[in-house]
Amino acid sequence: MTLKRIKITNIRNLSQADLTPVSRVNILYGANGSGKTSVLEAIHFLATTRSFRTSQFRHLLSQGAQQALVFARIDPFSEQRLSALGVERDDQGNVKARYDGRTLDSAELASLLPVQVIHSGTFELLDGSPTVRRQFLDWGCFHSESAFITRWRSFKRALKQRNSLLKYGKIDPIQMQVWNREFVEQGQALTDLRDRYLQALIPEFEQILSVLLGDVPIRLGFSAGWDRKRALADMLDENFARDLQHGFTQLGPQRADLRFRLEQKNAADILSRGQKKLVVSALKLAQGSLYRRYSNRPCIYLFDDLPSELDDKHCRLFCDFISQSLDQCFITCVDPDTMTQFWASDIDLSLFHLDSGRLSHKVALGD
Structure with missing residues (x-):
C-alpha cells in the first residue's frame, strides 16, 4: 500500500494542503496547533470518512466550510499503477467515495485503505470501554475474514430487531423466535x-511485546459476552425476563471484550502508564503484522506525536520494527531531530514542515 499524493481541502486548519509522501517514512513536524495531526486525520478520513480524534464531523471540518475533501493517488496492491481515490463529506453527513471511476461503500473503502493509528487515545485499548476493544478486534477480523462483514451486519440487524421488540414491550412470540434464531446463528x-482471529494474533503480540517490554507475561484473552460453556439460545431464554425489564439484550457478542491479565489480575490495574503504551503499541504492530501475513499487503501507520508516547530506547525499538516491515508511515513530532536519529541512512524518509496550516517539504534523508 502506498499513498503517492494527498490533496486536502477543509480539514481543520488545513484549508488547502498538498503532500507528496515517500513510500516508507514521512515525518511531519511543527509547533503545537500547526496542523500536523490534521494531516493524519485527513489520511484517516480518506480511509474511513471520519476522524480518529472526534465523533463529531463538524469538529473536523474547517471553520465556515460546508464540506471536506481528500483526494489521493494510491497504489493499493503494489502493482506500480496509480489510481485516483477521493472522499468527500458535507456538513449534512452526505458521503461520496470514488475510486478508479467507481463509487465505493464504507466496507470497500476500508478494505482498500487499511489504516492503523497510534495516538494518545489509543491507550484506551487497555483501560477504556469494551467498545474500543471490540472495534480493535473487529478491524482485524474484517481484514482477515471475507465472511466477517456479512456476519457482522446480519448480527447487528438481529440485535436491533430483538432490542426493538424488548424496548416497546410488544412481543409477538413468532417474531421473537425468528430474531432469537437469527441472533444465535449470526452471533x-x-x-x-x-476467537479464531485472536488465536492467530496472540503469538504475534507476544513476540513483539517481548522485544518492547521484556519479560512481562501479559496474557491476552477473550470474553465472548456470555458463558460459552452454555448454549447462547438457552441463556437468551433464561434471561428473557431481565432483558424485557431493561428493554435490551443483556448477553451476547455485543458484550464481547478482550482481557489483559498479568499475574492473574487485570493488567491495566498493575502496569505503569509507560508500560501500557508499550502493550498497546505491541498490539497495533502485531495487528499490522498479521494483516500483512493474511493479505500480502502492508498497512498505512499513523503515529501521532510518537516521541512523547515512548522514550528514546523504545522509540528506537519501535522504529527498528517498522524499518523491517513494508508499511508506509506518517509520524508527527514537534522537533524533527527527535525522530530522524532513529532511522538508518538508507531508509526512504522525508520531512514535512507545518506552520499555521501551511505545509512544505523540507528534505529527504540522504538527499
Missing part, C-alpha cells in the same frame, strides 16, 4: 471468527 458465527 455464534461472529464469535467464532473473533
